[in-house]
Amino acid sequence: MSLRRAKISIVGAGNVGATCAHWCAAAELGDVVLLDIPQTEDMPRGKALDLMQASPIMGFDSNVIGTNSYDDVAGSDVIVVTAGIPRKPGMSRDDLLNTNARIVTAVGTEIKNCAPDAIVIVVSNPLDAMVQQMWKVTGFPPERVCGQAGVLDTARYRTFLAMELGVSVEDISALLMGGHGDTMVPIPSCTSVGGIPITQLISSERLEEIVDRTRKGGAEIVQLLKTGSAYYAPAAACAQMVEAIVRDKKRVIPAAAYCDSQYNVGGYYVGVPVVMGSGGIEKVIELDLTEKEQGDFRRSVEAVKSLVATMDGLLSS
Incomplete structure (x- = not known):
């Protein structure tokens, strides 16, 4: 019997992509291909070689290569797409729509040709429109195309709740739904601390303030960094999704998934x-939302x- 490591390709070797490669390699999730456009030469x-030279120190055996060619992506099990221009101070995710939609279209075309059996995780913003475009361009079954946003948004939410209560982040279970941005929807009925409902520990007014900070979590970091956007947490969120796939963990997590009747x-x-799990989005879990949660969702x-309609209009012009 011949066994092989999972092949994980990351399209976009900027901060998010390179840090995702770091998390994946260090966790020995598989061998990693870090790809960027030819203009990056x-x-x-260089980043892949630097990461490989960390392996004897940190004790991991994943192979990491850097490339400008999609030939090296062929046969990938999972592809993480971080390609696109990042947000700058004063920009919203929607400001990125036109440029990144064209980048995702080009990337999706390459993926369709070189790795037709891969599961694709899209990270590029504005996320919900970009993953819709990736699915459209590749023609893959919808369960093999998904978007990373919910894991990140929920992590930010859990972080702020832990800071507020002075408890371990490990004891906070939370869920956010909807679009990745200002309209994301908290689900208080699915938020607890060590099994205690969050509504017993934080007032509704304070909880809404924390939710608002979560909605603006990316923009807060952009303002602080001034020359870029968040990458440690987004990359870690990607790695968690990659792990769920390559290790078939059947994780219950929030993700941008295709919903029709759901x-x-x-x-x-x-x-x-x-x-x-190993099939990608193996099931969409339908919750019994409260009337307010339903309205917000x-x-x-x-x-x-509306964002997808705007994107389609820009791409057809």
């Missing part, structure tokens, strides 16, 4: 709780639909 090779979304990618879905 030897940069991905939640009556009608054929769009939006953040929902899913079961993630519906508004978030409508915002995603």
Whole structure:
């Protein structure tokens, strides 16, 4: 019997992509290919070699290569797409729509040709529109195309709740749904601390303030960094999704998944709780939402639909 490591390719060797490669290699999730456009010349090779030279120190055996050619992506099991321009101070995720939609279209075309059996995790912003475009371009089954946002948004939410309560982040279980941005929807009924409902520990007013900070979590870091956007947490969130796939962990996590009849979304990618394993999005979990949660989720879905319509208009012009 011949066994091999999983092959994980990361398209985009910037901060998020390179840090995702770091997390994946260090956790020995598989061998890693770090790809960037030809204009970056030897940069991905340099980052890959640097990471490989860390392996004797940190004790991991994953192979990492850097490349400018999609030939090296062929046969990938999982592909993480971080390609696109990052946000700058004053920019919203939607400002990135036109440029990144064209980049994702080009990347999706390459993936379709070189790795037709891969599971694709999209990270590029604005996330919900980009994952919709990736699915459209590749023509892959919807369960093999998904978006990373919910893991990151929920991690930010859990971090802020832990800071507020002075407890371990490990004891906080939380869920955010909807689009990745200002319309994301907290689900208080699915938020607890060591099994204690969050509503027994934090007032509704303070909880809403924490949710608002979570919605603006990416922008807060952009303002602080001034020359870039967040990458440690987004990359870690990607690595968690990669792990769920290559180790078939059946993780229950929030992700941007294709929903048609589910939640009556009608054929769009939006953040929902899913079961993630070797098949990609193996199940969308449908919750019994409260009336307020349903209303907030519906508004978030409508915002995603509007964003996709704008993108389609830009791409057809």
